[in-house]
Amino acid sequence: MILTPRQQKFRDAARKLADEQLSKDAARIDKEAAFPEAGLRAMAELGLCGMTVPKEYGGEDLDALAICLVTEELARGCPSTAAVLMAYVIGIQPLVQFGTPAQKQAYLPDLAKAKRSICFAVTEAHTGSDVSAISTTAQRSGEGWVLNGIKCLIGNGVGADLCIVAAKTDPAAGHKGVSVFVVETATPGFSTSAVYEKMGMRGTTTAELTLKNVKVPATALVGEVGKGSGYLLKTLDLARLTLAAEAIGLAQAALEESVAYAKLRVTFGKRIAEYQGIQFMIADMATSVYAARTMLHDACALHDRNEPFNVEASMVKLFASEMAGRVTDLAVQIHGGWGVVDRPKVERLFRDARYTRIWEGTSEIQRLIISRCVLDKGGK
């Protein structure tokens, strides 16, 4: 793949950051479940917080391939730090794609420079996959709206200045009754009420958000009333590409760690890298990473040519996240007992990889999207 100078510049900057800073702090971040403050600052300095924001609002307006090259490198260094950036970008996207000029002017310049932060709140206790089943409501009140509901499992939810909230403006209308609002979290009635303990991706914060009679002006509505489900799906299409990049980056890290270990570890008088059993595991890992990366770059090319890419986004998200599970599992196996005690890198990557099959639509939801399209088109 031939990269443009700009794609190369951002990929190289992310690679340098991953190698020189993020990878060195990743174990501590995991152990202490510490938010990667320094990593976020460094990413902001490189312009990565605004990588999807148009230039007129102070962003970098990168294409999907550049965004995914950057995400893969960051995830290779520290999956949690990359995930913090991904959640940030998902929050920004509804404003970039569907926001009014006034909303863009009010929020995007600060978000692009990480002067303010944002989260994206759809999931509730009883529903994550089925957006049409949310029960958070937005009722008209004078010129504005009043929001009520509880959002669960919200990434970057702790300390966010802004929150993209999916709410029902017409509870009887199913997915056509969903609208999207941009809510300033300092608004009375908005609170962060729980933070979850996590198995992996421990540097990310994941919170429960309560909206109790939160009054927002009419200008908080993103796009049009009742079009929220479509906006969320479109936001998730790009998010699935970046999620695949995250999975590929962490699988690449597991592969590199396994190769280094296999060349050092001696059993029966030989380095384990000399055994065909280990060589075949490494061959399978490298082939899987390559296949996922090639799929991802192809799906990015569709996006960047403005061609439909949503099914390919689901395919690559499904393939890359399941691949990351298999590759990190093999990485732990290559490390033997030392792969499962005292938190070695491959064990952390194995735990982090598990999240990629759940975020941005589970593997089952991706299969629903893919099979629906393939069946409709007679398998072509």
Ligand SMILES: Cc1cc2nc3c(=O)[nH]c(=O)nc-3n(C[C@H](O)[C@H](O)[C@H](O)COP(=O)(O)OP(=O)(O)OC[C@H]3O[C@@H](n4cnc5c(N)ncnc54)[C@H](O)[C@@H]3O)c2cc1C
């Ligand atoms: C760390 C973390 C961070 C998160 N961050 C955010 C965030 O920032 N914003 C946000 O809105 N959400 C966030 N989520 C929530 C996440 O998007 C949901 O957990 C995910 O979409 C799945 O929803 P659920 O947990 O309700 O599972 P459910 O929807 O209840 O699904 C349960 C199981 O049933 C399967 N299933 C469901 N429907 C079908 C079907 N039709 N056919 C076959 N199988 C099906 C699912 O695949 C899954 O295996 C986060 C979650 C985690 C763990």
